[in-house]
Amino acid sequence: MKKINVCFFFLLAAGMNSIAQTPAALKTKLDQQVKEIEPAMIEWRRYFHQNPELSNREFKTGARIAEQLRSFGIEVQYPVAKTGVVGLLKGGKPGPVVALRADIDALPVTERNSLPFASTAKSTYNGVETGVMHACGHDGHMSILLAVAKILAQNKNELAGTVKFIFQPGEEGAPPGEEDGAVTMIKEGVLENPKVDVIFGLHLQSLVPLGTIAYKPEGLMAAVDGFNIKVTGKGAHGATPWEGVDPIVISSQIVTGLQTIVSRQLDLTHSPAVITVGNFHSGIRRNIIPEEARMEGTIRTFDVEMQKKVHERIKLTANKIAESSGAQADVSIEIMYPLTYNDIKLTQMMAPSLHKTAGQQNVKITAPVTMGEDFSFFQQKIPGFFFFVGAYPENLKPEKKPTHHTADFMIDEQALSLGVKSLLALTTDYMFMKK
């Protein structure tokens, strides 16, 4: 009997490629409830899509979420970090504290899609009038997490632990002088009372095939740092360069030199890295050699040591090349977003839940992505797992690329259900594994 049991257990484990322990009955019920909630969830998503708000200005959005969570019977803390919402759901059984996070802000992009619920919202960004659009899918993330909250609340008594729903503002970056959404939430104690054991988050991906999930252990999304270089030369008439020290020619040499940090000085087999000079401003008139040139750029790395090395090399390269022509470079590096780092053990532990949810063949290990994500701030404090849910619009021609952050960004709403199922599976599996 015992033997048979053991055998059976192994077969089951191998077959499901998992030791996740959500009871089958609960699982079936959850799946059924996801189906039932889908129309409402799409409606929520369309509301958010039509009413996008910029980072740290998600007033209506936050209020709406808070109201919804309360209607599900969830204990709500609002506002957190200006416009964020935190919901707390205590399960009927003891267990770990699981945090689920969705970001809620939109972008200063004017929507070009002709959807019935396309955004016509307008705002002012950095003093410029602009449209506002959920051009990164955060509308989907919120709706998914609301659906997860509603379903979990419905099954409250069967949960072994506590769930914290984090609706985080300002993921895309706070306005100048304000702080990032995740950072502020952590400062305001979102990972405490009760202390969170683990955090899960997802991102809808418009370029990843519908129905698929992509993840990666360790560095998934890049650490993002900014650099500013000021090259101080000496102004002169454009006709007499020898009387000045030309910051434009010197800075051009610096731009080229910076590329050799990546191409010659970094172990790219360990992890990739990117140095981009995104703006270069100097001078006011064609025949005046200006006093200085200013460059700004972004650094993308996937390893903390490499990140440090890149910072040092950028300083060395800029300073020495400037000195080589008699100029001076001032380099400042702004540490911005840490690496979105999926804890190895946690990733190994949770991958089977994704396999179960999406089907083994639909879950892929992805290459690292050079974009950044402020979910990383949570992962700096506690183990976290972040993954991508494919949302490439089903009927869109393959040559059309509804790239994130563009006016043509579009997701297929069918992806939302997979997001909900994934988060539900991660949450309940984790709870029952850690019970």
Place this chain on the structure above:
Amino acid sequence: MKNIVVLILLNICYSAALGQTNPKLQAKLDQQANEMEKQVIEWRRHFHQYPELSNRETKTGAYIAEFLKGLGLEVQYPVAKTGVVALLKTGKPGPVIALRADIDALPVVERGNLPFASKEKTVYNGVETGVMHACGHDSHTAILMAVAQILVRNKSELRGIVKFIFQPAEEGPPVGEDGGAKLMVKEGVLENPKVEAIFGLHIQSMRKLGQIGYRPGGMMAASDNFYITVKGKQSHGSAPWMGIDPIVIGTQIVSGLQTIISRQTELTQDAAVITVGKFQAGVRENIIPEEANMSGTIRTLDTKMQDKIHEKIKLTAIKIAESGGATAEVTIRRGTPVTYNDPALTERMVPSLKKSAGEDNVASIQAVTGAEDFAFYQEKIPGFFFFVGAMPPDADPSKVAAHHTPDFFIDERGFLTGLKAMLQVSVDYLSTPQTYNNLKK
């Protein structure tokens, strides 16, 4: 009253500047130069047929020395290995001037089918090669021999002392040897008696026959060499991060060096050139080498600019190397200085050139980035160097063979222009009652 004195002074200066050769002597010199033309051509053909490489001009030197002794001159031979110096003392007080011709040939295989074409062969840097007077030094030597002969014939009507310098190795001595103008100066050619001013000419295959070109100040460039070793760290070509790539850093230095000229040098004052002529690094396509070696040449026309460029080359190479984590060692070897025509002396002698070649045939020209070791004399004393045209009148200037090439060709009619110009410059200078220094004040 004061004004009148100034006027008189100016007048004296002016006539001094024009030279004071008396008209009778002038006519005689012209006549004798015309008579000598055939002889000059004959000498030149001899030298052309028997060219000798730098510091190997043994037959050439002996030939010249014998000729000069035959003129009754006080001859010093050999000087600076194979060179010849001869003194013409007029016995009358006056300035000491030097006239210089270079006598060496080049490792070039002559391609023309002249009856007196060179068939000489030799070994240069271990390689068998032909030898050719492919820069016209044969004509310089022949012209100066004629100048010596004519001045000796008119000795009684001249003042001061003329030193004839037949200098070997202008093209540069063989590796490991001293030679040329630098060695002649070292061996005291400008002393005993102390030379006050020196004159030299260069025949040019690309300048029209009968024309003379000169430039006050820097006329031909200083030529210095630089050597840069970029020390990186060797690694496999597939793993650049394990090493420090001296090739990529070296190429950044090559680009950086160009900005010294384009951005940091006052090109309206004078031209300047930095050329990396050689870049050597590595042994195999998939090994990032330990170091890269570059060498190049620097051409400048002004000594201050020259010093500044040397400093900038060091700064640029060292700092760019550091920017990639490498080190650079920079060595700069000064070669030939600027061929610098003392402006006061030039101003004083230009009328002589115009008198000899005709007003319309003498022009101030652009600087030349080639170098000339006449500059070593000019480093010590005021000197004046000029170009004499020897391009056939019907030639297409764009198709004429350049100096140092197998088809180098000069029109022998150019010699007379050179001979007359040299005679005129010498005699006018010697006839001037004032010394150079007085004139300068």
